[in-house]
Amino acid sequence: xxxxxxxxxxxxxxxxxxxxxxxxxxxxxxxxxxxxxxxxxxxxxxxxxxxxxxxxxxxxxxxxxxxxxxxxxxxxxxxxxxxxxxxxxxxxxxxxxxxxxxxxxxxxxxxxxxxxxxxxxxxxxxxxxxxxxxxxxxxxxxxxxxxxxxxxxxxxxxxxxxxxxxxxxxxxxxxxxxxxxxxxxxxxxxxxxxxxxxxxxxxxxxxxxxxxxxxxxxxxxxxxxxxxxxxxxxxxxxxxxxxxxxxxxxxxxxxxxxxxxxxxxxxxxxxxxxxxxxxxxxxxxxxxxxxxxxxxxxxxxxxxxxxxxxxxxxxxxxxxxxxxxxxxxxxxxxxxxxxxxxxxxxxxxxx
Amino acid sequence: xxxxxxxxxxxxxxxxxxxxxxxxxxxxxxxxxxxxxxxxxxxxxxxxxxxxxxxxxxxxxxxxxxxxxxxxxxxxxxxxxxxxxxxxxxxxxxxxxxxxxxxxxxxxxxxxxxxxxxxxxxxxxxxxxxxxxxxxxxxxxxxxxxxxxxxxxxxxxxxxxxxxxxxxxxxxxxxxxxxxxxxxxxxxxxxxxxxxxxxxxxxxxxxxxxxxxxxxxxxxxxxxxxxxxxxxxxxxxxxxxxxxxxxxxxxxxxxxxxxxxxxxxxxxxxxxxxxxxxxxxxxxxxxxxxxxxxxxxxxxxxxxxxxxxxxxxxxxxxxxxxxxxxxxxxxxxxxxxxxxxxxxxxxxxxx
Numbered sequence: 001x002x003x004x005x006x007x008x009x010x011x012x013x014x015x016x017x018x019x020x021x022x023x024x025x026x027x028x029x030x031x032x033x034x035x036x037x038x039x040x041x042x043x044x045x046x047x048x049x050x051x052x053x054x055x056x057x058x059x060x061x062x063x064x065x066x067x068x069x070x071x072x073x074x075x076x077x078x079x080x081x082x083x084x085x086x087x088x089x090x091x092x093x094x095x096x097x098x099x100x101x102x103x104x105x106x107x108x109x110x111x112x113x114x115x116x117x118x119x120x121x122x123x124x125x126x127x128x129x130x131x132x133x134x135x136x137x138x139x140x141x142x143x144x145x146x147x148x149x150x151x152x153x154x155x156x157x158x159x160x161x162x163x164x165x166x167x168x169x170x171x172x173x174x175x176x177x178x179x180x181x182x183x184x185x186x187x188x189x190x191x192x193x194x195x196x197x198x199x200x201x202x203x204x205x206x207x208x209x210x211x212x213x214x215x216x217x218x219x220x221x222x223x224x225x226x227x228x229x230x231x232x233x234x235x236x237x238x239x240x241x242x243x244x245x246x247x248x249x250x251x252x253x254x255x256x257x258x259x260x261x262x263x264x265x266x267x268x269x270x271x272x273x274x275x276x277x278x279x280x281x282x283x284x285x286x287x288x289x290x291x292x293x294x295x296x297x298x299x300x301x302x303x304x305x306x307x308x309x310x311x312x313x314x315x316x317x318x319x320x321x322x323x324x325x326x327x328x329x330x331x332x333x334x335x336x337x338x339x340x341x342x343x344x345x346x347x348x349x350x351x
Numbered sequence: 352x353x354x355x356x357x358x359x360x361x362x363x364x365x366x367x368x369x370x371x372x373x374x375x376x377x378x379x380x381x382x383x384x385x386x387x388x389x390x391x392x393x394x395x396x397x398x399x400x401x402x403x404x405x406x407x408x409x410x411x412x413x414x415x416x417x418x419x420x421x422x423x424x425x426x427x428x429x430x431x432x433x434x435x436x437x438x439x440x441x442x443x444x445x446x447x448x449x450x451x452x453x454x455x456x457x458x459x460x461x462x463x464x465x466x467x468x469x470x471x472x473x474x475x476x477x478x479x480x481x482x483x484x485x486x487x488x489x490x491x492x493x494x495x496x497x498x499x500x501x502x503x504x505x506x507x508x509x510x511x512x513x514x515x516x517x518x519x520x521x522x523x524x525x526x527x528x529x530x531x532x533x534x535x536x537x538x539x540x541x542x543x544x545x546x547x548x549x550x551x552x553x554x555x556x557x558x559x560x561x562x563x564x565x566x567x568x569x570x571x572x573x574x575x576x577x578x579x580x581x582x583x584x585x586x587x588x589x590x591x592x593x594x595x596x597x598x599x600x601x602x603x604x605x606x607x608x609x610x611x612x613x614x615x616x617x618x619x620x621x622x623x624x625x626x627x628x629x630x631x632x633x634x635x636x637x638x639x640x641x642x643x644x645x646x647x648x649x650x651x652x653x654x655x656x657x658x659x660x661x662x663x664x665x666x667x668x669x670x671x672x673x674x675x676x677x678x679x680x681x682x683x684x685x686x687x688x689x690x691x692x693x694x695x696x697x698x699x700x701x702x
Contacts, residue, residue, distance in 0.1 A: 027696040053521075055417055055445050056418070057415070064408070108508050161417060238378060246403075250403055348374040
């Protein structure tokens with residue numbers, strides 16, 4: 001485990017009489033109850049979770065969003081975060097990209113036999129911390145254990161329910177000709193941070209994952225600009241290139257971007273060159289694409305610059321009715337080329 | 352794969368240009384889109400899923416239930432079902448046990464590199480079929496792929512949102528002294544069906560998993576008896592013994608059950624004897640425990656007997672203020688013994 005990743009435990013680990021997860025922790029019997037009752041419920045506690053029902057019951061009214069993601073990132077601890085905060089932020093952000101504020105999360109673990117309890121505890125504490133930061137509650141959960149060699153330390157699924165912002169009208173069908181395309185920050189940090197620690201690829205760098213919750217940032221934009229925000233998508237697996245290709249294909253427009261406007265740090269750029277990667281395809285976990293009516297683009301960028309998650313935001317391109325279904329990049333040296341969707345796999349298990 | 356498990360495909364498999372899942376199918380790029388667009392969306396299609404957003408957006412009002420479960424059953428295809436229908440029925444049933452009718456499901460796959468596409472396709476078709484049968488829609492999803500040897504064919508997470516029955520007041524705190532305990536059917540079939548196919552344990556039997564959706568059965572009970580139904584729980588991992596121990600411990604009562612009233616088929620009983628197992632600890636996937644006011648217990652059983660999922664329902668015991676926190680079994684030969692929670696692990700990955 002990386003030293004940077006030693007997490008301040010908000011809840012100290014109780015004295016378990018076991019050091020590693022074993023198959024009994026997934027039995028539904030004594031050991032499962034021990035694991036849950038002597039700690040997990042204490043860390044995550046809230047009124048809904050405390051009922052210990054098969055599910056959580058609550059009153060909600062109105063337009064809701066519902067999203068799910070499984071997290072299989074490798075390594076589990078990486079510079080700038082771990083799988084726990086990724087699992088919270090990722091689903092909070094998926095909801096935000098629908099125009100919703102996350103309210104309730106489910107949390108399901110698939111643990112591999114032999115996972116050190118201490119690592120599990122650190123991840124659990126990160127989940128709690130990230131959930132608190134995003135203003136979301138973990139209200140229901142599940143724990144399964146698989147035999148050694150049938151999983152990989154820990155996989156986490158979070159599903160989330162969010163309440164739609166009343167002014168949100170986000171979707172492919174809201175995109176219009178001449179809309180401008182904004183990116184919220186420096187790209188490709190998450191993917192490079194993971195790769196720097198991946199077995200067989202390790203290299204020295206200070207690059208940290210950009211994982212963070214974007215829900216409050218999105219709320220600011222929707223509060224102010226409402227339906228003039230046409231489309232939102234976080235550029236995770238497949239990177240910026242994949243999101244823009246989805247826009248071109250599912251939105252039915254052409255997409256134009258200018259390489260010189262796309263924010264990338266020198267360090268990330270250098271690492272990408274070393275690895276032979278195009279940063280446009282590298283995964284992000286705290287960067288989103290925002291397609292807006294041209295009249296508000298400058299104001300959107302201005303608001304993002306004032307937000308901790310958007311200080312490097314920039315307008316990177318526009319929507320056109322030309323070259324429908326294609327993303328075209330104007331390169332730094334003046335040429336134009338089509339940016340395709342990621343054809344194969346860049347690096348598995350980036351999130 | 353067992354011949355009994357050949358699934359009638361409601362949607363024929365499209366001509367994929369690949370026979371097995373590879374890491375690219377989890378990339379978020381071309382291959383992920385190919386897998387989803389050339390089939391998955393077709394099988395599961397509905398208006399909410401079709402938006403291809405990061406999440407589903409819908410209007411819902413009132414009291415809701417939210418539940419999650421990951422399914423890691425091994426083998427993936429077993430007598431009487433497969434992991435796909437288990438994943439739908441399991442979460443539908445968890446919601447039903449809260450007193451809610453499942454409405455929307457999320458569906459998240461963790462696929463192991465090398466999984467034959469044909470098996471994936473059969474599982475997907477089962478998911479669709481089970482979802483239709485339970486009256487629930489899959490509205491959002493996720494697909495991850497892990498390297499060969501870092502998973503086991505396929506793990507599935509489903510999370511579900513259900514609408515609470517207006518008369519439901521299910522929970523440990525609703526249980527009262529002298530309540531009667533009903534079991535909805537013959538126990539231990541699912542666990543034995545799985546074991547009969549488990550590597551190293553195989554034995555010949557016709558026993559099928561009891562996996563089924565219980566939501567309509569529960570609705571009938573709540574429609575008729577409302578708040579006189581005090582507690583519901585499906586007896587999955589850890590079996591009947593674990594549920595009753597939870598009742599005793601979290602409900603703060605004593606539980607008394609009579610062995611001779613507990614319905615088990617001869618075949619299941621025989622298999623349990625052969626394997627040295629107590630059927631009370633063996634997993635079920637379509638059997639629930641229902642704790643009710645004594646005045647309606649006979650009527651509840653009568654209604655269950657008329658329901659396809661409850662033909663073997665029986666009153667098996669009662670709630671007492673004696674021996675708080677303990678489950679006491681009156682055995683067939685007249686003795687009394689404490690039934691503890693499952694101490695270790697009976698057989699991993701039963702669901």
